[in-house]
Amino acid sequence: MALLPRKKRCKGIPTSTVSQDHLGRNSPVGEVKFGEVGIFLVERRMGSSRRRFLTELARKKGFRVEEQMSESVTHVVSENNTGKEVLDLLEKRNGISRTGFTAALVDIAWFTESMGAGRPLEVESRHQLQVTREAVAVTEVSISSYACQRRTVLKNKNRLFTEALKVLAEAAELNESEGRYLAFSKASSILKSLPYTVTKMEDLQGIPSLGVHSRKVIKEILEDGTCSEVENILQNERYQTLKRFTSIFGVGVKTADKWYREGLRTLDELRASNVKLTREQEAGLLYHNDLSAPVTRTEADLIKQIVERAVHKFLPATVVTLTGGFRREKEFGHDVDLLITHPEEGKEEGLICQVINWMTTEGLILYGDITGNSYKGRSKDPGIFDHFEKCLSIFKLKKELVNNLESEKLSHCDSLAGDKTRGIDLADHTEAAQQVTVAAAGSKDWKAVRVDLVIAPYSQYAYALLGWTGSRLFERDLRRYAKHSKNMSLSSHSLFDNEQNIFLPAATEEGIFAHLGLEYIPPRERNA
Numbered sequence: 424m425a426l427l428p429r430k431k432r433c434k435g436i437p438t439s440t441v442s443q444d445h446l447g448r449n450s451p452v453g454e455v456k457f458g459e460v461g462i463f464l465v466e467r468r469m470g471s472s473r474r475r476f477l478t479e480l481a482r483k484k485g486f487r488v489e490e491q492m493s494e495s496v497t498h499v500v501s502e503n504n505t506g507k508e509v510l511d512l513l514e515k516r517n518g519i520s521r522t523g524f525t526a527a528l529v530d531i532a533w534f535t536e537s538m539g540a541g542r543p544l545e546v547e548s549r550h551q552l553q554v555t556r557e558a559v560a561v562t563e564v565s566i567s568s569y570a571c572q573r574r575t576v577l578k579n580k581n582r583l584f585t586e587a588l589k590v591l592a593e594a595a596e597l598n599e600s601e602g603r604y605l606a607f608s609k610a611s612s613i614l615k616s617l618p619y620t621v622t623k624m625e626d627l628q629g630i631p632s633l634g635v636h637s638r639k640v641i642k643e644i645l646e647d648g649t650c651s652e653v654e655n656i657l658q659n660e661r662y663q664t665l666k667r668f669t670s671i672f673g674v675g676v677k678t679a680d681k682w683y684r685e686g687l688r689t690l691d692e693l694r695a696s697n698v699k700l701t702r703e704q705e706a707g708l709l710y711h712n713d714l715s716a717p718v719t720r721t722e723a724d725l726i727k728q729i730v731e732r733a734v735h736k737f738l739p740a741t742v743v744t745l746t747g748g749f750r751r752e753k754e755f756g757h758d759v760d761l762l763i764t765h766p767e768e769g770k771e772e773g774l775i776c777q778v779i780n781w782m783t784t785e786g787l788i789l790y791g792d793i794t795g796n797s798y799k800g801r802s803k804d805p806g807i808f809d810h811f812e813k814c815l816s817i818f819k820l821k822k823e824l825v826n827n828l829e830s831e832k833l834s835h836c837d838s839l840a841g842d843k844t845r846g847i848d849l850a851d852h853t854e855a856a857q858q859v860t861v862a863a864a865g866s867k868d869w870k871a872v873r874v875d876l877v878i879a880p881y882s883q884y885a886y887a888l889l890g891w892t893g894s895r896l897f898e899r900d901l902r903r904y905a906k907h908s909k910n911m912s913l914s915s916h917s918l919f920d921n922e923q924n925i926f927l928p929a930a931t932e933e934g935i936f937a938h939l940g941l942e943y944i945p946p947r948e949r950n951a
Contacts (some may be wrong), residue, residue, distance in 0.1 A: 456485030465501040468678035507551030525638040528552040568631040570900040579615040610637035666674040672707025706790035710871035719753040746891040758873035790817040809915035812878040890915030897951040
């Protein structure tokens with residue numbers, strides 16, 4: 424789960440001392456394993472003896488339990504009370520103001536399930552104590568903690584907050600802090616799905632997956648217009664450098680951090696260094712200017728046409744589908760993802776090699792790396808990575824062709840058949856990829872574009888289409904929902920029912936949603 428951030432403590436005071444101060448000198452204490460989570464047990468209707476028993480149980484398992492309500496509390500646990508009753512009690516006995524209240528109000532079920540799991544579980548909607556909002560200007564909405572149960576369009580009403588949380592998520596990812604990355608990503612995703620603009624902290628009452636840190640960021644933006652933590656990150660040299668290096672095709676966080684620790688800061692310094700690059704990284708650095716520029720919808724459509732015509736040259740009736748952000752109706756993207764299949768399963772085998780080899784000889788491919796299909800037939804593995812045959816490539820796209828297609832779109836042509844773009848002569852691309860140099864890149868009439876070609880057998884096509892459409896968090900939550908709510912294993916290849924011990928076939932995305940008992944969400948509303 425995405426854990427809440429640690430509270431700052433006084434310098435010079437060891438963690439064990441702080442924990443003892445919170446827990447009480449005579450309490451039975453185990454090692455505090457989850458210091459970032461602070462639990463406060465509400466005694467009302469629970470009773471003092473049961474509260475003491477649960478407190479001891481939690482502390483023995485490594486949880487931090489507070490005797491008094493304070494700012495370090497992240498979870499207020501109650502039994503047989505409503506959310507309003509708990510808030511009324513905290514306000515009366517502890518002087519806690521409802522305004523800016525950030526701790527999660529949870530039922531005892533969250534506590535007992537966490538004890539059983541031996542770790543703090545993510546707070547789901549069924550755990551939360553609902554509090555009716557007093558503000559009449561905001562329409563009550565039910566928000567699921569799963570992105571796959573929320574409809575999220577491209578233009579959200581809370582960009583001021585989501586952009587700030589995005590920066591915090593990126594910084595966490597560059598620090599390889601998966602928990603913090605997920606926490607900020609989930610918070611941002613929740614805000615994206617809200618049908619209203621957040622104007623005060625009360626607008627967040629009862630909304631799941633908003634941790635203390637995220638709420639603090641939102642509160643600061645509401646009060647000051649900006650978040651000082653975000654501004655500091657944007658000015659941080661390490662953040663800027665790692666963002667710069669990881670924008671290179673083939674460079675991950677570990678490699679970028681290694682170069683940073685070696686003293687490298689710019690792409691020019693990297694080029695001038697003796698750092699040994701992989702073939703993929705060499706191509707990424709060579710075409711970096713082009714690859715770092717947004718890919719337009721027109722460019723993506725044109726590349727799809729070119730690939731379609733190429734695959735039909737070898738295998739007619741092949742289906743080529745534009746996936747990724749463009750399928751979610753984005754106008755710009757970082758790359759182009761194309762999913763390829765054939766109605767007669769098995770005929771697609773070996774197609775990718777034929778197509779890439781031919782397009783390379785025609786000067787359409789600047790870089791290509793083909794990996795074979797490693798899928799273990801009928802695998803139950805729900806891993807985040809698929810095992811399809813694919814080619815990660817860099818296309819050489821003629822700018823003239825893009826301009827032609829753009830002109831046709833502006834003139835509202837219903838069909839491309841018979842016009843100049845439809846009549847693309849691929850043989851015009853005669854310059855071999857190996858002859859392209861850095862010197863030629865200055866005044867060139869083409870653009871390098873990242874393109875991923877993925878081959879999926881027809882029986883797995885629906886699952887592959889769902890997996891390659893995204894967004895990243897939407898797909899993650901789909902797999903989580905399948906596992907935790909349905910005891911199923913979902914991947915980009917299949918859906919396995921662990922109770923019935925069978926694979927569930929699906930010819931469409933709608934069929935997969937039906938298997939999971941979920942309402943179908945179209946691609947344009949999966950921008951979580």
